[in-house]
Amino acid sequence: MERHTRQRQAVVDALARSGQALSPQDLLEQAKAAVPRLNLSTVYRQIKGLQDAGQIVRVELPGQPPRFEIAANEKALAATVHEHGAHKTSHHARAPHADAAPQHHHHFHCTACDRVFPIHACPGPMNNLAPPGFEVQHHDLTLRGRCANCVAGEPA
Numbered sequence: 001m002e003r004h005t006r007q008r009q010a011v012v013d014a015l016a017r018s019g020q021a022l023s024p025q026d027l028l029e030q031a032k033a034a035v036p037r038l039n040l041s042t043v044y045r046q047i048k049g050l051q052d053a054g055q056i057v058r059v060e061l062p063g064q065p066p067r068f069e070i071a072a073n074e075k076a077l078a079a080t081v082h083e084h085g086a087h088k089t090s091h092h093a094r095a096p097h098a099d100a101a102p103q104h105h106h107h108f109h110c111t112a113c114d115r116v117f118p119i120h121a122c123p124g125p126m127n128n129l130a131p132p133g134f135e136v137q138h139h140d141l142t143l144r145g146r147c148a149n150c151v152a153g154e155p156a
Helices: 006-018 024-030 039-051 072-084
Strands: 058-059 067-070 106-108 117-118 141-147
Touching: 006 024, 006 039, 006 067, 024 039, 024 067, 039 058, 039 067
Parallel strands: 106 141
Antiparallel strands: 058 067, 106 117
């Protein structure tokens, strides 16, 4: 089990507060508010540990560097952390339940500010879109456009 550190908590808190998928550089910038001496190599180490523990997942978009978000089965834990503050949380990384499957969801990529937001809905099976005789085993859907802040002309 990975040791729970201030650095790890700062990364988890940054993801929980953001509500979106973040790049390692974005994570560094946001987590530095809690741990000013945090560096990018430490963020990458924390990302790996959190992925291994099932607490965060990698978000891949074609032509984009990977981003990371809180795993669907960890969102309730992240909400508790956000509501009660990091100082009241457990000092051990929580492994996901063996029967907790990741919740399938899609993403919205803002072409103006480059942020990526989760969409917790799915149009359903895509088998009817595949060529005859093909079997769809998984699908990813990314909507692209401008987020509400960019449409309103507000800064990201």
